Amino acid sequence: VEDSLAIIKEALAHDPENSYLWLTCGVLEQERGNKNQAREMFRKGLEYDRTQVAVYVSWARFESMEGNYDLARKLYMEGTKHDPMCERLYHSWAIMEARVGNAQRAEELFKQGLEVDPxxxxxxxxxxxxxxxxxxxxxxxxxxxxxxxxxxxxxxxxxxxxxxxxxxxxxxxxxxxxxxxxxxxxxTSNKILVLYSKLEMHEKNFAEAAALAEQAIDASPTDSTAIVQLAVVESFRENHSYARELFKRAIDLQPRNMDAYYRWGTMEWRAGNRELANKLLQKCRTSTYNYEQYIDF
The missing domain is CATH 1.25.40.10 (Tetratricopeptide repeat domain)
Structure with missing residues (x-):
């Protein structure tokens, strides 16, 4: 990032009114964690070209990641005034609305984008x-x-x-x-392998479910979701000792892994270890953890 930023700034010295270069600087400053500097770079990009929709989209996406949704909406709206045919803008805006729970607005925006590019x-x-x-x-x-x-x-x-x-x-x-x-x-997609493993586990094909979870772990040994999935499969196969090792491994990798505590606690409850089960379940009882995790758009 540092080298890239130095190159872009050198280019800006020769072409200070290039909005794309300011946009790139803003993105790089964002990657470095320099939030105010990123905003200043985006602002400079629009100062030199108010019609540059790519700047509106990048700045709006940045603000949405910071939780500044109203500002992000203003930037998206301003972008549509300059280019109402930019499907990338509608897609990015719709994703933000979907993530904050505005499903109806997200649906409208996806449809607007499809009017541009069916x-x-x-x-x-x-x-x-x-x-x-x-x-x-x-x-x-x-x-x-x-x-x-x-x-x-x-x-x-x-x-x-x-x-x-x-x-x-x-x-x-x-x-x-x-x-x-x-x-x-x-x-080697862990998301696909883990979800496929859940299907086979539901169908009580435990050997197949375990093999798929193991494939996911082989592809990414530190993926706690895959490790928990294998632990759950092993718990249903009544390989409790091995399942405990896996749950501990997942928690070592991600100490606040509420799913691991929950699945481990339910295994111990089924096994009759009620005291240990209660201790494990207590860790996630007040959590808002989403047990049916899904994917990004």
């Missing part, structure tokens, strides 16, 4: 994700299939469609086919 894989994927959250499996399936029509080898969309078939439509065979297809494209 074949945009990412917009169809985002719209499908909203339908999943609204528990509308038919609508979600339609959106994901539209996304795949444009990009059949998009493993993220395949994952989302598999998730929908698994948790919303309850079509386990369809989900299994999609997982296999996604793994052909991205065989």
């Amino acid at each position: 074949k945009n894989t990412y917009l169809w994927h985002g719209l499908g994700r909203i339908a999943v959250e609204q528990n509308k499996p038919e609508k979600a399936r339609y959106c994901f299939e539209k996304a795949l029509n444009e990009n059949p080898d998009n493993a993220v969309v395949l994952y989302s469609l598999a998730y929908m078939e698994l948790y919303r439509a309850k079509d386990y065979e369809a989900a299994r086919r999609l997982f296999e297809r996604a793994l052909e494209i991205d065989p």
